[in-house]
Amino acid sequence: MKQHKNRKKVLAWLMMLVGMILILLPIGGRIYTQYEQQKLYAQYQQSLLEREAALETMNETLGSGINIEDTANDTQVIGLVTIPKINVSLLFAEGVTKQALKYAVGHMPGTSMPGEVGNCAIAGHRSYTFGEYFNRLDEVEVGDDIQITMGETTYTYKVYESFLVDPSEVWVTEPVEDRKIVTLITCHPVVKANQRLIVRGEWVPGT
Template identity: 40%
Template sequence: MRWLAYVLITAGILTMCYPKLKSYYYTNQENQLLKSWNHPPNEQAKDNYKKLNQVFTETEKPVNPSMRSPQPNRLLGTLEIKRIHLRLPILEGASLANLKIAAGHISGTSAIGENGNAAIAAHRSYTYGKQFNRLTEVKMGDFITIATKEKALTYRMFAKDIVKPTDLSVLHSKTNENIITLITCHPFKNPTHRYIVKAKLIKIVNQ
């Protein structure tokens, strides 16, 4: 009869542990869903984001002739922020050549206007009012407008942050979320970090 006692003890232990095991199971399932909801950046986006370190630090150095001229046919549209009186062209690719004259869409991140997270980088120019040198003045709730040949997209700022250049979380995207992430160097001189502004799409008008 000793075996029966062992069976009953084991059954009792399992009965007591069942709620915890059930909770653990569903917590694990929940975490898996959250992981599928929050998409990390792909390898192309990661590589291009890391290249910003070189782009942001070489603004005063001679440009390689092969990188000297941006491609006009890569013009995606314009970015406008009325708060800081900024209107800036957006080119595809955050290269050294592109960022000398425009903002650059980081290739590998979501296309502008499509679901996901479209990352756009620009320098902080020493000329007042140029590029992203006044990005820190943009406030929560301010509107950011991107105009393409097909659409006028209005975004509302909902977050800002200062992160290390190695922090790739700023490129993460979520299913059914349509946002842009504006990226520039920080502080203005001798930058060691990135200044980040995030805005969510709230309106689309066909041109």
Template identity: 35%
Template sequence: MRKAMKWMGTLFIGCGCGLLIWLYAGNAKADNEQQEVIEAFKSIQVTEPLNETAESTSDAHAGNQDVSEVEGILSIPQIDLKAPVLKGADAQTLNRSLGAIEQMDPIGEVGGSYAIAGHQARVFGKFFNRLHEVEVGQELSFETLEKNLTFEVFNIKIVRPHEVDVLKARDGIAMLSLVTCYPAYSNDYRLVVQAKKIEE
């Protein structure tokens, strides 16, 4: 009996160590993939205007990463987030990174509304898992090929999934909304953090 218990204990310890290694390796891989996309995006910025020479330079410096689907880089220093925003917010895209919700206005357009969706709870990668820590008055940035936009958070709401009116444009401001499921590991509500563009 003691021998069996000892064997079971060893087995559980081994499984726990294996799980920790798997989680660490997975997080490192996800972080590396995100960083490669960011670096590829940056290399295109450096070689503007985008032409054949720029494309070849970008490929040489960024490991042949395809950045045609990247709309920009979202940075929120308060929650240690810097991640590429891909076009579209389907399940496949959101498993890879943040995604720009389709059929919205261009980012930074006064009187327009642009929205980014992201998972909150993930095994690998960070995405929006700390979005609930963002507070009104904090600043975030969105970097495109052409410019770097700064936004200030002015509204934080928790809504039902069908309450999409929260994303409607508002007169006089360029609005950016960040949307994720809420609470963690639940699909019952949406946490919506809204910010308006400010002039630097």
């Protein structure tokens, strides 16, 4: 009789425990979901801050022109950007600082890398004094190729649009979903540089 009562107590305790678990599971799920959402939002905010900071640096760099005293000591070259239409093959560096953009075109931090899903933003000067850079970028048309080589891999993008924006228009560097695009950015016009020329290409599958 005593054993029977003990079994009933254990069974009752187990049923209560199962009930508590069933009650707590949705609560725990909501808490975990909220935690993951907050983490993703924080990552998004951080990415936005990085892109805004990079855009500010890029605008300051493009607006100030090229300083012959700048050195390339901290410049990290990661590849080449080739545009056959205007016959240029440019060093491709990480960052959009004055040092990087004096000797190369630069990858904007916070944007996708070449070959990745998203928006790979690349900035460069227009200069007739120290090098060609993007000085003929306005001649690039829809259907032209942009090739980015990193190591032994070359990514080919097909130009699908070009347009002008104000320097503050950060949306041109925003990420895109389910596409691999490259956004080339340079100052316009060459002397005043009060706008930005944007040339965009989309990755050609298989390249």
